[in-house]
Amino acid sequence: MSRGRGGGRGGGRGGFRGGGGGFGAGSMPPMGLTFADIQAMSREGDALYPPLEPLPVLTDYSADEKRICDLQTGFLTRLRQSAYYVVETSKSNDLERYSDKYRQSPASQPTLKRKDLHAPFFPSEIFEGYFNPKRKRKVEKKGTTKRLNLDDLAEDAEDQEKSGDERSDAGSQPVDSDYDVDEEYDNDYAENYFDNGEGDDMDGLGDGGGGDDGGGGGDYD
Amino acid sequence: MADAETSRLCVQIVRSHFGPLTANVASALLTRGRLSLAHLIRYTMMKPRTVRAAILILVQQNILWHSNTEEEGDMLEFNTLECLMRLRFGRYVWQAEQLFGPSGAEIVQLILDHGKLQSPDIISRLSIQNPKSSSLYSQTLYKLISSAYLKPSTLLSHHSPRDKRIKYEAEEKAKIAGFPTAKELREAQETAEARLKREEEEAESVGLKRKPKDLISHRSSKASKLQQLLFSDDVYFRVNFDKFNTYIRNKLIEMAVGERFNQSAALVMRATLKASEARQKSVSDARSDPTSTAAIAMLISDDDDLSTGLVSSTKKASSASLVKDYLGLMSAVDNPTPAGKAASFISLADNKVHVEFEIVSKRLRRRVLEAVARERHGDDGVRIVRLLLDIGKMDEKQIAKVAMMPNNVVRPLLAALSSDFLISTQEVPRSADRNPTRTFYLWYLVHVDLPKAYSALLGHLYKTLYNIGMRRQAEQEEPTVKAVLAKRARTDVAQDENLLSRMERDVLKEWETKREKLTVLEMGVEEVVFILRDFDKVGSHEDI
Numbered sequence: 035m036s037r038g039r040g041g042g043r044g045g046g047r048g049g050f051r052g053g054g055g056g057f058g059a060g061s062m063p064p065m066g067l068t069f070a071d072i073q074a075m076s077r078e079g080d081a082l083y084p085p086l087e088p089l090p091v092l093t094d095y096s097a098d099e100k101r102i103c104d105l106q107t108g109f110l111t112r113l114r115q116s117a118y119y120v121v122e123t124s125k126s127n128d129l130e131r132y133s134d135k136y137r138q139s140p141a142s143q144p145t146l147k148r149k150d151l152h153a154p155f156f157p158s159e160i161f162e163g164y165f166n167p168k169r170k171r172k173v174e175k176k177g178t179t180k181r182l183n184l185d186d187l188a189e190d191a192e193d194q195e196k197s198g199d200e201r202s203d204a205g206s207q208p209v210d211s212d213y214d215v216d217e218e219y220d221n222d223y224a225e226n227y228f229d230n231g232e233g234d235d236m237d238g239l240g241d242g243g244g245g246d247d248g249g250g251g252g253d254y255d
Numbered sequence: 256m257a258d259a260e261t262s263r264l265c266v267q268i269v270r271s272h273f274g275p276l277t278a279n280v281a282s283a284l285l286t287r288g289r290l291s292l293a294h295l296i297r298y299t300m301m302k303p304r305t306v307r308a309a310i311l312i313l314v315q316q317n318i319l320w321h322s323n324t325e326e327e328g329d330m331l332e333f334n335t336l337e338c339l340m341r342l343r344f345g346r347y348v349w350q351a352e353q354l355f356g357p358s359g360a361e362i363v364q365l366i367l368d369h370g371k372l373q374s375p376d377i378i379s380r381l382s383i384q385n386p387k388s389s390s391l392y393s394q395t396l397y398k399l400i401s402s403a404y405l406k407p408s409t410l411l412s413h414h415s416p417r418d419k420r421i422k423y424e425a426e427e428k429a430k431i432a433g434f435p436t437a438k439e440l441r442e443a444q445e446t447a448e449a450r451l452k453r454e455e456e457e458a459e460s461v462g463l464k465r466k467p468k469d470l471i472s473h474r475s476s477k478a479s480k481l482q483q484l485l486f487s488d489d490v491y492f493r494v495n496f497d498k499f500n501t502y503i504r505n506k507l508i509e510m511a512v513g514e515r516f517n518q519s520a521a522l523v524m525r526a527t528l529k530a531s532e533a534r535q536k537s538v539s540d541a542r543s544d545p546t547s548t549a550a551i552a553m554l555i556s557d558d559d560d561l562s563t564g565l566v567s568s569t570k571k572a573s574s575a576s577l578v579k580d581y582l583g584l585m586s587a588v589d590n591p592t593p594a595g596k597a598a599s600f601i602s603l604a605d606n607k608v609h610v611e612f613e614i615v616s617k618r619l620r621r622r623v624l625e626a627v628a629r630e631r632h633g634d635d636g637v638r639i640v641r642l643l644l645d646i647g648k649m650d651e652k653q654i655a656k657v658a659m660m661p662n663n664v665v666r667p668l669l670a671a672l673s674s675d676f677l678i679s680t681q682e683v684p685r686s687a688d689r690n691p692t693r694t695f696y697l698w699y700l701v702h703v704d705l706p707k708a709y710s711a712l713l714g715h716l717y718k719t720l721y722n723i724g725m726r727r728q729a730e731q732e733e734p735t736v737k738a739v740l741a742k743r744a745r746t747d748v749a750q751d752e753n754l755l756s757r758m759e760r761d762v763l764k765e766w767e768t769k770r771e772k773l774t775v776l777e778m779g780v781e782e783v784v785f786i787l788r789d790f791d792k793v794g795s796h797e798d799i
Contacts, residue, residue: 095775098349103774105364106345112368113272118312120276122305136745146311150369152491155413156314157321157329160292164307 117144257285257335260717265338267724272341273312276301280309281333284319289332289415316370317408317493320415332415340496342720342781345774347499351404358388358395363404363494371408371493402533406495409458416451423447497537503785504538508615512600516584519563523581526554527601527610538789545607552578582608616790623786624708627715628677635660636668640677640703648681648700669701676711679704709787716784720777727773736766 113119121140148165257265262285270278283298284290292310296303310331313319320332344367352360361381366372372380374396382389399405411419427443428435435443505528513521530546552575565580583589586608587599597618602609621644629637638658643649649657655665672678681700730736739759748754755763 092772092776099775099778100771102345102349102778103771104345105348106342106774106778107770108364109341109344109367110271116368118272118316119274120305120308120312121274122276122302133745133747136747137741138744138746146308151311151315154410155408155491156311157323157331159329160307160310164304164311167304 115144117146117150119143257333258714260714260721261335261339262286264717264721264724265333265335267721267728268338268341269313269318271724271728273309273316276305277309277312280306281313281318281338284331284333285335289330291328291330295331314413317412320413320418322414322418324418330415330418332417339784342777343496343499343503346503346778347494347496350499350502351399355395355398358391359399362392362396362399366405366492366494371491373489373491375488377492400492402498403536404495404498405492407458408491408493409455411454411458419451420447423450497539498535500538500785500789501532501535503782504612504790505532505535507619507782507786507790508600508610508612511615511619512585515600516581519565520581520585522555523551523578524585524600524610526551526578527582527608529554531610541611541613542602543610543612545609547606548575548579548582548608549606551582551608612790616786619786619790620709623712623783624677624703624705627712628672631675632668632671635664636672639665639668639672643678643701643703648702650700654701673701676704677708678702679707709791713784713787716780716787719780720784723773723777723780727770730766730769730773735762739763739766 121143123140146164151161153161262282265285266278266282269281279299279301280295283295287294287298290298292303292306295310296306299306310319314321318334318338320334321329322332323329347367348360348364351363358381362377365377365380374393377396378389378392381392396405424443424447427446428440431439431443505525508528509521509525512524527546528543530550531543534544555574555578565577582601582603585600586603587595588603589595590598597614599611600615602611625637625640628640635658638660639654642654642658646657651665651669652662654669655662658665669678673680678701681702683700731740739755739762742748742755742759743763752760
């Protein structure tokens with residue numbers, strides 16, 4: 035096996051052999067196994083949870099540790115009822131039941147109060163945005179309209195956008211301020227890109243349409 | 256950004272404390288790093304109002320940093336260490352109870368509930384039931400603040416340290432004229448670090464400096480003087496985890512001494528640690544401040560019998576001399592070699608005693624490593640690990656020879672140990688080109704890479720903690736238990752437990768026992784996490 039390399043090995047330094055290199059060409063499998071061992075190995079997968087012998091059992095704990103656990107669990111229960119647990123109201127269509135009036139609903143969860151929080155500790159935009167939704171909306175609108183105006187080149191596109199924004203304004207006033215960030219994007223695209231063809235010149239429609247169809251059909255063949 | 260195990264555990268903690276919606280926000284921040292509000296809204300796909308609420312909650316509880324840069328606006332970053340500390344809150348409150356009584360425990364509990372609070376707020380909330388107790392609370396509050404269990408929460412602590420460091424480094428680099436060399440860049444980095452640390456320390460000592468007027472005034476009626484506390488009312492206080500962690504550390508050291516020697520030695524160690532307690536600021540001290548043997552002897556109460564632990568020729572020995580004997584034992588005075596020093600707990604010089612935290616911490620961590628190796632790979636595995644730790648890098652044939660184990664046993668063990676990251680390999684090529692096919696010429700030297708081994712173990716421990724938490728959640732969401740818990744949460748049942756049927760009460764009791772067992776288990780695993788993570792003196796900023 036290692037005849038050819040024997041000369042190199044003899045001339046090498048030290049008395050130690052290389053770990054993996056001891057087998058010369060490296061045709062033997064690693065970790066001291068032989069081919070016979072590998073064939074004898076089972077080809078099925080190991081169990082995902084092999085039985086654990088002996089099964090570990092929790093040792094007894096002292097009264098101090100119990101007290102610590104109670105305190106830790108106390109934190110969890112108190113936080114659940116506090117203003118720091120965020121819940122969202124969702125409508126459900128289950129039948130109304132008698133015990134519903136006793137159940138805690140998301141509406142009964144206390145919410146964050148402005149007087150409890152010290153404003154300089156928080157990022158100002160987020161703080162104001164949460165406690166002052168109306169004022170926040172005005173600032174955002176101004177910013178976005180400015181950006182849109184700079185980007186537009188065509189005049190009619192600009193007009194369409196302005197009217198689009200007004201329409202989206204009117205649309206979102208009655209709706210909760212939650213949606214204003216998302217609404218703006220949607221409305222812009224819907225109002226500005228889609229051209230429902232009302233203003234097009236109707237004259238050449240038949241020829242143009244027929245020609246287009248023919249061209250389209252021709253492509254598939 | 257944190258690795259997968261840590262982020263999963265943090266998200267789970269946030270979910271159980273602050274709800275699944277907040278957990279969404281946390282998981283987006285942990286997987287993607289620091290984000291701005293707009294990106295966060297997009298990635299979590301939640302309503303902007305909810306996301307804002309979640310952010311405010313996390314900032315209030317000190318889990319989120321924020322910073323404002325010109326290019327990017329407000330950026331938010333998650334503080335994983337703070338989040339993981341939440342697992343220890345029960346222990347901190349218990350510790351406060353041991354030290355300051357029930358009023359101290361209540362104060363600490365209230366502050367931990369809210370993240371941070373102002374002092375008049377604390378007193379008013381706690382004295383709602385009983386207005387007369389407000390003086391007791393203010394006294395305890397004063398004690399807590401002056402011994403640094405509570406520290407002021409500063410504006411700086413809310414800004415992400417990474418952002419600050421980048422900013423300071425940029426400022427330092429701007430000062431370098433011309434083309435910067437590597438040395439100058441390094442100096443700029445160090446100056447920025449030092450400036451960061453200095454600012455933090457200055458900011459935190461603000462709340463505590465206002466004692467001069469107090470000291471000058473006479474001690475005529477202490478109660479009324481303490482009531483006119485002169486630290487300013489609008490400072491927000493938060494719990495100083497570092498100081499509480501020193502107690503956990505001391506307990507671990509005491510247990511280690513008890514295992515190594517005996518109970519009486521543990522008592523002496525407890526007294527030693529107590530003597531320098533007031534000056535132990537944080538867990539990252541390498542050794543404690545010096546105390547004298549006299550001070551230690553004073554702290555040992557009379558009913559602890561120290562003589563049971565030592566066999567001495569004289570019939571009756573004074574307590575002070577016994578203490579000296581124990582101290583000599585623990586400082587390995589009989590073995591002045593480096594091996595002895597590495598096995599010592601304290602260092603004794605003249606009459607001064609220092610507890611060697613660093614040496615003990617190294618030993619405890621190594622013990623954890625060996626315990627894991629023993630459990631997974633048996634005694635042979637431990638033999639190999641110990642051998643490599645003592646000697647350093649060795650070839651596998653050498654290992655087989657020195658450990659007196661046959662080659663075909665050593666080889667699979669080495670492969671198994673290395674797949675667990677407990678040991679690693681180092682190539683030494685014989686030939687000039689590193690040609691891997693000519694494996695004949697490569698030597699593989701095996702050694703234990705301690706930082707890698709410890710971080711692998713820490714990852715496993717976080718995974719264990721996550722599994723415990725998942726099990727607890729699964730038990731809670733099992734249908735029968737869930738129905739009973741929902742019923743118990745009703746306001747009419749909350750006031751009258753008899754509305755629950757007997758079976759429901761049994762289910763509830765069983766679930767509470769299971770929850771307790773799981774929490775005890777969690778505490779135990781948390782202790783090991785403490786040894787591996789917080790006990791490490793060199794805590795780098797790129798942690799976790």
